[in-house]
Each structure stands twice: as C-alpha cells, then as structure tokens.
C-alpha cells in the first residue's frame with residue numbers, strides 16, 4: 651500500500667487499495683472513520699465561517715448585506731441574554747441563503763440540529779415562513795401563512811425570534827458585535843456531542859482516541875458519530 655501523507659489527521663495511515671466501498675474491510679473502516687471524523691470536526695467551525703462569509707456582498711436594495719444582517723441578529727440576541735443556542739442559531743439562521751434559496755430555513759435548522767436544543771432547531775428551521783408575516787402580503791401572499799403551525803410547542807418562540815432577531819435586523823446604524831465575539835460560542839455549540847444517535851456503534855466523535863484494531867473488536871461504545879455518508 652502507498653502511504654498517505656495527505657493531511658494531519660492521517661497520522662501516516664495507509665491508503666486503501668480499493669476504489670469501491672463494497673470492498674472495504676473492518677480494519678479499513680476502523681482507520682478511515684476516525685480520520686474522517688477528526689478532519690470534519692476540526693474544520694467544522696472554520697467551514698461554517700466561510701459559509702457565513704458567502705453572505706457578504708450585494709445589499710440587494712437593503713441598507714446592509716446578509717452578513718451584517720446575520721451579525722446584527724446574533725448581536726441583538728446576545729445583548730438580550732438569549733441562550734447560547736439561540737445566539738448561534740441567530741448568527742447562522744440565513745447561512746444557507748446562498749446555496750439553498752428555496753429552503754434556507756430548513757437547511758439551517760438541519761445544520762444546527764445535532765448540536766442545539768429542540769426549540770432553537772425548530773425556530774431556525776421555520777423562521778422563513780414566520781418572517782413572511784412582515785412581507786408576504788406585499789407580494790400578494792398570506793402574511794398569516796405561519797398560522798398553519800399554531801399549536802406547535804415552539805410557535806410563540808418562532809414569532810418572537812422573527813420579531814426580535816430577524817425583521818428588525820436591517821439597521822445600518824446598529825452597532826454589530828464583531829464575528830470574533832461569537833467564535834467561542836460556535837466552538838462550544840459545534841463541539842458538543844451530536845444529538846443524533848450513532849448508526850454505527852464503533853463510530854467515534856472528536857477527541858476520543860482512535861482504537862487499535864485489537865481493542866475495537868470488543869468495544870461497545872455507543873458514542874455519537876459515524877453518521878456521515880462519505
């Protein structure tokens with residue numbers, strides 16, 4: 651086998667010979683999965699910041715761009731002593747604007763889902779239709795479209811989010827906090843164990859040591875991870 655030296659997580663591990671996953675062995679995957687997960691988790695926050703950076707640019711007729719809108723949302727949430735989950739949710743609530751314009755709320759909610767509380771996941775995942783209360787009627791639509799969710803446990807929370815941290819976050823004179831102020835919160839939230847149950851019990855997550863083939867054969871760890879699809 652050719653030795654891999656492609657990144658810091660490979661640790662000198664060998665490169666597999668196969669080109670189809672169907673040909674992989676247990677030993678292969680006990681090496682590959684930790685490297686994949688370590689790489690993913692180490693780059694998660696930097697990648698999210700890059701995605702957020704995609705919102706910089708044209709103001710599209712508004713007084714501020716989507717990046718400053720996001721910072722303003724998070725800044726207002728933080729100054730109102732909202733939970734760290736909601737502050738991070740506010741920062742990322744429109745992160746999918748540039749690559750999922752048809753369902754940016756759901757994509758953001760899904761992105762947050764493994765790491766935040768249920769309320770934040772639901773609120774961010776539904777904020778688009780709730781935000782419509784402020785403009786759908788100007789486009790010939792129903793500003794009360796959100797009413798289809800009345801009775802849901804987080805309905806009022808989503809109304810509140812849009813009122814306090816979305817519809818009002820287009821102010822060029824508002825003193826946004828710098829993105830650096832939110833980095834520790836991003837690191838904390840996205841450093842949590844995943845709330846999504848592991849599909850493969852031997853999958854690990856983050857800093858747990860990579861098992862040797864001898865130890866993994868008897869491991870019963872149910873730690874999160876191994877949910878990626880490669």
Ligand SMILES: [Fe+2]
Pocket residue numbers: 743744754755777778781
């Ligand atoms: Fe949005």
Ligand SMILES: [Fe+2]
Pocket residue numbers: 719743744816
């Ligand atoms: Fe927004």
